[in-house]
Amino acid sequence: MANSSDFAPVWAELRGQPEAVEQLAAAVRNKDAGVHHAWLFTGPPGSGRSNLAHAFAAALLCPDGGCSTCKSCVMAAAGTHPDIEILATERVQISIQEVRDIVANSYLGGSMGSYRILIIEDADRMQDHASNVLLKSLEEPPANTIWMLCAPSEADMLQTIRSRVRRVGLKVPAINDVAALLVERDGIDLATAHRAAAEAQSHVGMARRLATSADARNRRQDTLRLALAIDTVTSAVLAAERWLDIAKKDADALTKERDLEEHEQLLRTMGLAPGDTIPPGLRTAFKNLEESQKRRAQRSLRDGIDRIMVDLLALYRDVLMVQLDSNSPLVNEFLKPQIEASARTSTAAATIDKLDAIAQARLRIASNVRDLLALEALAVQLRQVSKKR
Numbered sequence: 001m002a003n004s005s006d007f008a009p010v011w012a013e014l015r016g017q018p019e020a021v022e023q024l025a026a027a028v029r030n031k032d033a034g035v036h037h038a039w040l041f042t043g044p045p046g047s048g049r050s051n052l053a054h055a056f057a058a059a060l061l062c063p064d065g066g067c068s069t070c071k072s073c074v075m076a077a078a079g080t081h082p083d084i085e086i087l088a089t090e091r092v093q094i095s096i097q098e099v100r101d102i103v104a105n106s107y108l109g110g111s112m113g114s115y116r117i118l119i120i121e122d123a124d125r126m127q128d129h130a131s132n133v134l135l136k137s138l139e140e141p142p143a144n145t146i147w148m149l150c151a152p153s154e155a156d157m158l159q160t161i162r163s164r165v166r167r168v169g170l171k172v173p174a175i176n177d178v179a180a181l182l183v184e185r186d187g188i189d190l191a192t193a194h195r196a197a198a199e200a201q202s203h204v205g206m207a208r209r210l211a212t213s214a215d216a217r218n219r220r221q222d223t224l225r226l227a228l229a230i231d232t233v234t235s236a237v238l239a240a241e242r243w244l245d246i247a248k249k250d251a252d253a254l255t256k257e258r259d260l261e262e263h264e265q266l267l268r269t270m271g272l273a274p275g276d277t278i279p280p281g282l283r284t285a286f287k288n289l290e291e292s293q294k295r296r297a298q299r300s301l302r303d304g305i306d307r308i309m310v311d312l313l314a315l316y317r318d319v320l321m322v323q324l325d326s327n328s329p330l331v332n333e334f335l336k337p338q339i340e341a342s343a344r345t346s347t348a349a350a351t352i353d354k355l356d357a358i359a360q361a362r363l364r365i366a367s368n369v370r371d372l373l374a375l376e377a378l379a380v381q382l383r384q385v386s387k388k389r
């Protein structure tokens with residue numbers, strides 16, 4: 001299997017996705033023959049779909065196919081490249097005006113390089129009427145304009161858009177691949193790496209955090225233990241409050257860690273060491289990075305809450321596995337006795353109801369129902385009612 005080190009440096013962040021990287025690196029190699037004007041990158045959260053778009057954009061604009069060190073690559077990494085326009089939103093929906101603005105920008109033409117690249121992160125947040133504004137530009141694109149859309153899955157996009165884009169799917173890496181990556185890259189022992197990869201359900205960033213941070217591990221364990229201990233409405237309300245608190249702490253930790261990493265990466269890209277004085281000419285790049293980090297911080301609480309939902313889904317799937325006498329390994333082996341006890345005191349039908357309730361709560365939170373309300377409603381539905389139905 002090809003490995004990310006076989007590709008230009010700009011692809012380094014896309015570990016574990018050799019097929020997608022190969023497809024795009026080939027498009028960059030053959031760009032003289034023409035580059036398709038619209039791409040859709042799909043993959044689950046944590047798989048790196050916007051990283052993929054950003055790397056592809058940088059690679060196309062770089063004279064060396066993505067060297068990571070030239071002026072063009074440095075600006076692309078810093079978010080200051082004049083030929084890359086990014087539409088990222090913290091809102092639940094992308095407004096029609098935002099799409100009109102970026103479409104208008106697509107007609108400006110490249111100023112430095114040969115392409116004008118427009119990236120829409122979370123393209124699934126466009127409603128139909130906003131999608132239709134974009135569609136016109138996809139049907140009759142200005143020369144050398146390249147659209148890159150990112151979404152969780154193809155199904156999130158209108159058929160009319162899907163038929164005009166070239167699709168690149170990121171896969172959920174296998175647990176063993178994620179574990180191997182943690183061992184190789186981060187020097188983590190195999191047992192710890194494997195457990196973290198399983199518990200993170202192959203989310204690479206989460207797996208690394210679980211493997212390296214006792215706080216992150218404890219927060220995850222608390223989340224699950226709280227769920228299994230809910231027996232009254234009062235304990236449900238308390239569990240919901242604790243979950244929200246855990247999500248906030250998790251979001252904080254994640255934000256700080258990611259911000260620092262990006263800052264150091266930008267320093268390295270510019271040939272500076274941590275602590276060096278930043279030359280005046282480069283300060284804009286750092287200011288820009290800080291601004292985009294601030295924007296993102298507003299979204300990370302949402303991500304923290306969603307992480308809790310994903311963990312709860314895995315927990316009740318484990319309970320269901322035991323109830324159905326499946327011999328497949330549990331995601332949460334460390335909780336086996338508690339999971340078995342929970343399985344004994346309820347029924348598979350009741351567990352399926354709980355899984356539905358979690359899926360419902362995810363939808364509610366995504367559609368802006370107040371976090372605590374949604375969590376409380378969920379916690380009440382997760383109560384362990386020790387009565388066979």
Ligand SMILES: [Zn+2]
Nearest residue numbers: 062067070073
């Ligand atoms: Zn370059």
